[in-house]
Amino acid sequence: MITTPGRRWSLSMPWVDSHPRRVPYARQNYRFARLLILANLLVLALLGAAVVQALQASRASYTDKARQTTEALARSVGQGVGAELRSVDIALLNVDREWQRLSSLVPSSPALLRALLDEQRALVARVDAIHLSDANGRVLTDDDVPALQIGEQSFFQQARDKPDLLAVSEPLQLRGGRWTLVLARARIDARGVFQGVAFAELSPQRLAELLDQTPVGSQGAVTLRSETLRLLARYAPDDDRPVPLGSNKVSDDLRKALAAHRAQGFFVTQTLIDGVERASAYRQVGNFPLLVLVGLDTESFYQPWRRDGAKLLLLAGLVEVLVVVLSSLLWVYQFNQSRQQHRLAQSEAEQRAMLDNELVGIVRLRQRRVVWANRALAGILGYAPDELQGQSSRVFYPDDQAFERTAEAYVELASGRPYRTQLQMARRDGGLIWVNFSGVQLPNGESLWIVVDISSVKASEADAHHLAQHDILTGLPNRLALLTRLAPAVRAAQTSGRKLVVAYLDLDGFKPVNDTYGHEAGDRLLCEVARRIVSSVRANDIAARVGGDEFVVVLDDVASRDDVLPVLQRMLGLIEQPVPLLGHGVVQVSASLGVAVCPDQAQGVDELLAAADAAMYAAKRSGKARIEFAAA
Template sequence: MPQNPAPQLSVDLGRFRRYLILGNLVLLALIALAAVLVLSASHRAHEERGRATAADLARSLALSVASTLQLVDNTLLSTLNQVDRLGAAGPLQAEELTRIADAQRALVPAMTALRVTDAEGRVLNPDADGPATVTVADRDYFQAARADPTRLAVSEPLQGRLKKGWGLVLARARLDEAGRFIGVVYGGIGTQGVVQDFQRADVGSQGIVVLRSSSLRLIARYSPRDRDPEARLGMAQVSDAFHAARKVDPWQGSYIARSTLDGIERVTAYTQVGRHPLLVQVGLATEDFFAPWRRQMAQLGGLLALLAAVVVGASALIYRAQARQVRARAQAALLAAERGAMLDNELVGMVKLRARREVWHNAALARLFGYGPGELSGQPARLLYLDDESFAQVGLAYQQLQETRSYRTQLRMRRKDGGTVWVDLSGKALPDGESLWLMVDITHIKRSEQQARHLALHDGLTGLPNRQLLQDRLAFLLRDAERNGRWLAVCYLDLDGFKAVNDQHGHDAGDAVLRAAAERLTASVRGNDVVARMGGDEFVLVLNQLGALSDEAFALNRLLDSFAAPITLPDGSEASVGVSIGVAIYPQHGSDVGTLLGRADRALLAGKRAGKGRWVTCDAVTDVKA
């Protein structure tokens, strides 16, 4: 009789079942490991994006704060010049100092106070309703300005004695003609003014923006959750992670830590405010920032649970070949869908190239450049570049890709409609001579950087170059004049009758006069000349490439004539202002920026004493010191 195959079949099936279960366990373990790796990579990507976002916000806010400090410093310098001129005419009077301070402070809304002191720190222009004698000799900014009169002194966070509330003080030293210290001019910035700038930043429901001094004392703090933003001002309590980050780089960096102020964990970036001893910190709550990652983790966990159920269910039917094929097709379809979901994301454009011609691209790339379905298929990569130069520049990266290294750059590229888009471009070599390129739209970041640079170098009211940009351009023009053997005229101007218009019609009218004056000055000179606003009603004009010393006379007379017509004010009335000009000529009156500006300013003062509405050179007045 033939043997019964059932026992052997039972053994074979049992062995197969054990192998099947073991294989399923190994498969599930590998899938779980892959999920962990994917989640880990995603977590790192979210963390890096959080650090980058916080750093971008910190840099933007630092530029805003630096711009405000620059405006205050410009006001201090302008006030210092006016006080020096006033002191040269006689003893300083509190009423006159108050008038100058009020006029200058009105130009910078962020300032809460503008004071002048003597060498002992006594305030020379206290409030009329405040104490008659106030001294700031014990303040750190007074001592810092006295110790180093050449630099702008920035205080630690403090509470005002004349103006209550927390804030920051900037100070400039006053020096007599012999260079001796005779006091300071200082201006205050209230914490509330800084917080108003911070409120424009999108930091989420639990984010935070902080301004600290170099000693880490808290100057200003903004968070949507704060009920009392001034509760911890002046404190220097920070996390250990912040201290550790500053050991690597004291002025710029990022870290993740739980805040010592409110116990919330945040991704925090910090950066220096210009060249000032101040730090801006921007913290984004990990609870908010990692919410998409947590949803992804939950979805992936659900997917893993579902996959485990499918594997177990399929194992019960594995004896049938058709069931195995169905399960294999289902798994292949699932893997294809997962890969397609990763490639066709909404944020990152992807394109695969061979010989710099499109082989495959995702929908995000077509949307980034404004193309419809199929319009980029098979097209050369040159179609997306702005010009041949940038196309050739990226073409040099292919040698780097062949050496198995990645490539990354930022450049402007061309959309279908002819517009441009800033792109963060990165590439990676693939087998068979292909390459994969990823593109992220960073246009809004580039636009923010450009706006911040413009605000830092131009006057906010007139749009003219400010003091810093003027000094840079004048230094360049002086070097050019020296190389080409030309003359150059530096003209210091202020408006005659401006104060009367401002007092009678208000600050809006004064602003309109300043804008009209800026337009007339610009229209009266050539394109290679420079017009800048120094603050208040003071301007500087640089007449460049003079062929002879007489050339400036024609230009300045034309400029005086341009102010003959009245200026229409916002209320429809008209006002007339004139202009007085002090002129210093390169090279006969000086060869550096400071000397020419100073002598032109003193020539202006001497000229106004002799009579307004004219221009006067250094050597035309007897009381202008050489």
């Protein structure tokens, strides 16, 4: 506190006289301040909750995308492994059938057997060895090689007990300490008698060859495990550590997921082998007792989410600062209003001082001529302090029509009601400004008008509307704007007989550019692609960015889908042109387009977008850099 003769001033609220007898409105201001603080806390709490909810929803969206991506990869890898196992099964059946045929024609010999086995092995690239055994489990081989006994092995017993099925072993070390996976088929003669098994050995290295073409990124991993989760093969591009073959040490999250859904599933956890957290999908390989797992590291997969989250937090912080600043200004305004009202009661001089402020324009009119105007109004409209005196209020308006429209205000005032509106006024230099314009009728026949310049507020509203409808990076319409404009276009297409074409576009090769050169380079690439897309469509068409590297193009008023194919091909050609990146040389990407036509493939907005999205993924699967139309 600072004490002066007759007054005490608070440092925390420098405008408020703390002595209630000296300043009667102080108590009211304190109450208002408390309410304002509580309102600020409530707004900040609601904003924080909204930010948390938005971040959670965004992360869930990225997790769902990770699920879709890993499940698709797991399905693809599983199909490849299953196809390889089926080819081995066919080879085993051929070996047994051919051996029985040869044995019936010529005397069997080790050399003949070896020639047959070598011939069949050459037909299956990833098989290390193929063998035959007799009914007791003794492996048939050259005379000078000690026979291997497999009668006690589980795969031998499985093949013997279920001769119509392919037996698949757990990881084994048959000889020499080498790990192998064994596939076995029962050998049944023409009389239906069990003669032994034909079995093939597949090494982990051979199995890993089935996995190493999977696009999992530098920190991703693909593994193949047995029914008991023992490790058969693993592919991890940046992990040079030895693979713990035969180990069934896996995370609890995987075991829980398998307990709930054995055939396929998804989970996110830290991998025990290398400590990398991955979003992983698993899938059973056909009808075989094998499990393929594909994992993408969350660090890179969630990186766009983290970047968007940082932007959202920054925006929320700015909004919070703005709320505090506006509240402070509101407090100042409230305090000033209270003080001015107090001074109005003291004297006419103080009233004139209050009216003649620098912020709020005030004018008194009689028969629509200026009787008195304060300096604020003169400043707002660009006049000298006394220049408005005696002039017609016509000078306030941009044209005669606007001047005549305000005549309705005097009807309101005559009925005893105040008048309030927002309109444009003309400055002395001819410029236009937006103002809050309000007035009341005075007892002496004059009218009192208050003019507040809200041009900056109007500009902020326009900017906010633009930001809400457009992508910050590229300036293209965003998903909200797309849906807003697409709905009437769909309705028009359903009634006009013309076609509406929606093309869902996803860039091929964007992620390597983004990962290699950084997000700034990726952002420049997205901006250039957006510019090329816009340059390839008409002014009445729509080009929107709906995701990280996903765009939607809407071609309106089309006679047939054949008319849009040249446009889309030209668009693909423009996108595939090299893009110079400052400091990074030249990069090149392509795009996959999925196209849906309304009303041919879809009737509603969501159905149309879903059809185009599905066609885009079909284009991806078909080799990328192509156009795929949705199925009719």
